Amino acid sequence: MAITIKEIAKKAGVSIATVSRALNDDPKVKPETKELVNSIAGELNYNPNLLARNFVKKTSNTIGLILPDIFDEFFTEIIKGVEQHCFSEGYFTMVTSSHSKRTTVEAVIDFMSTGLVGGIIMMAPAVSNEIKDVLSKCTIPFVVINGKKDFSKTDSINIDNYNGSFKMVEYLIEKGYKKIAHITGPKENEDAVKRLQGFTDALKKHGLKVNKSWIVEGKFTIDSGVDCFNDIMKLKEKPEVIFAGNDMMAIGCYNAARLNKIKIPTDIAIAGFDDIFISQYLTPRLTTINVPIYEIGLHAAKMLLQRLNSNENYKPQHLKIPTTLVEGESC
Amino acid sequence: MAITIKEIAKKAGVSIATVSRALNDDPKVKPETKELVNSIAGELNYNPNLLARNFVKKTSNTIGLILPDIFDEFFTEIIKGVEQHCFSEGYFTMVTSSHSKRTTVEAVIDFMSTGLVGGIIMMAPAVSNEIKDVLSKCTIPFVVINGKKDFSKTDSINIDNYNGSFKMVEYLIEKGYKKIAHITGPKENEDAVKRLQGFTDALKKHGLKVNKSWIVEGKFTIDSGVDCFNDIMKLKEKPEVIFAGNDMMAIGCYNAARLNKIKIPTDIAIAGFDDIFISQYLTPRLTTINVPIYEIGLHAAKMLLQRLNSNENYKPQHLKIPTTLVEGESC
C-alpha cells in the first residue's frame, strides 16, 4: 500500500488539510509545521497519488502529443523536444498518432474528453475543416504545429517555409543556375504550399520565368521523389537543378539518379528541405534548408505550458521558426 | 461541464450504480435497461472520466514507455509499435526518456509511484544494479526490452544479437574474407556484448584466430565509428573488412573512409548491424543485419497488456526476436 497524506497527518499530529497545504507550500502554513510534514513525508517516502490529485483538480499534469500518420525520424526530434521541456516542468507526455484505425480528429476527441490530458500539441501539416471544427470545440488548451494562418484563434508554431524556399532559390540563382525545377509536396499540405510560393516568388523576383512543366507534385515520400525525378528527366527541356520540397524526396532523386547513372551534381544538381538527420550522410552531402526540429517541439511545449499555467485568456501566440541554408556538394 | 453518469441516471430513471454497470456491460443488468442507458449515454455524448475511473480502480489504462538517453530513428519504430497496439486495446502511451535531468531509474520511480501508468515498457540496453534493484521493487507489471538474461523474473524481449552477429561473420567468411575486424559497442551494453560473442565464436568455428587488435570498442555513435575506423587504419596489419557493432558506427566508417579517400568495398569492406532506415540509402548500400524494430515494440506492448489483463501471476515470458541478413554492396 502506498503512503497517503492521512498517514502523514497521523504521524505529524495535524489534519490532512494541513498536510496537503504544507506539501503544496501554502504560505498559510507555519514554517515549523511545514518542515515537520515535509520531513515525515520524506521519511515515509511519500509520493502523491497524481490520479487523485488530477481528479479532484480537474486538470492533468499530462499533455497529449498528436502526430500524423507517417512519422519518421523528423518526429523523434519533436517528441524529444516536447518531452524534455514537459518533464522539466513536471509534466508527462502522452503520444498518439493517427493511423489506420484512427483519425487525427478522433485522437483529439479521445484526449479531450477523458480528462487524461490537460493540454494538446498537435502536428497538423494538413488542416481539414473537420479538424478545425473539433478544435474550435476543444475545451482544453492546445498548440498547433504547422497549421494554416487562418487558424489564428489559438497558439500555433510554423516553420518559415516561404523564406526558406525563397532563400534556397536565390542561392541557386546566385550559383548560376537558371533552369530550376521544383518537386512540391501534396497540395493539401500547408508546408508544401508555402514552399512552392517561395519558389515561384523568388524566380519572379530574379526575372526568371516559371516553367509549369518544371513543377511536379510529389507526396513528401522517397518513392514519390523517385517518380518525380524520372518524370522530370523525361522532359525534352531538362532543368539544371531540382529543388525537392523535402529531403525525403531529395533522397528519392538520389536513388533514381544512381540507378540511371546520372551524376550529382555534374549531370543534375539536387537540393532539399528539412535537413533531416540522414541528409548529412548522403554522398554528395545534400544542400538543403535546415529546420530546427527539436526547437519546434521545445517551443510547442513551452507555449502549451504557459497557456496551462495562466488562467487569464491571453492573446494567442504565433511563432514562426526561422530556417537556415546548409551548403552541401549536391549543387 | 462534461456529462456524468449522474445525469444519465436521472434521465434514465435508474441509479448511478445501474448506469455504471450498464456501461460496463455487466451481465447482471437487464438487457432493456442496458439498451436504455446506452442510448441515453450516446445521446448526451457521454465520455467516462478516466481520471475518476482509474483513481477508484487503482489502475490506469495508460502504459509508460521509457527510452534511453539517445533516442534516434531506431526508437521511432518502437514507439510506433507500442502505441499502435496499445491504442487498439484501449490503452494510452506515455513516453519518457532518461536525459540530463533524470536517470532511467528515476523515470521508473516516477511512473510507478504516481499511479499514472498501469504498466511499464523499458528499453534498457545496459541494465545496472540500480535498475535491477528498482525493478525488483516495482509494484506494477513491466517488460524489459534488451535486458540481461539473468533478469528472468519478468517479461523480457531480446534481439537475437548473438545469432545475427554469427550469421554476419559466416557470411563474410563465405565471401572469402579472412581478416575481419569488429567495432564493439560499450562494454556495459548487453547488445554489444552478445554481438561480440557471436563474432568471436563464429571466427573460432571457422578456424580463424581472434586478433585482439582487430577488436575495438566504440560507443554505438557515428563519431565513435569515425574514431575506431581511423584507429584500425593505423594498424600495421590491416583487416579486409570491418564489422561495425551497429549501423551508426558503420556510417562513421563511411564518413572517415570518404574523408581519407578510402574506397568501400574495394579498399576495405564495411558491415553493420540494425538495418536502420538510413542504411539502405548509403552508397554503397550497407550490408547489415536487419532487426524488426517495429515488431519489438509491438510484442512488448502485447506482452505487457497480457500481463495487465491476467491477474493470476503467470510465468514470465522471454521473447527472442530473430534477425535477417541484408546483403548490400559494402562487402
Added chain:
DNA sequence: AATATCAATGAAAACGTTTACATTAACATT
C-alpha cells in the same frame, strides 16, 4: 475592556466512478 483582525489549523464536502452490501420482487421448492 471590548472588538476587530489575522495567522494557523481543522472539519467536512466535493470530485466521478466502482463496488460491497442491502433490498426488493418474482418465482421455485418444500
Added chain:
DNA sequence: AATGTTAATGTAAACGTTTTCATTGATATT
C-alpha cells in the same frame, strides 16, 4: 404457507486529494 433462491436494482461507502468554510487563539485597535 413458509422458506429459499435468484435476478435486478438501489444505497452508500470508498478511493486520496484539494478546498471552502468554520474555529481557535493571539495580537492589534479602539
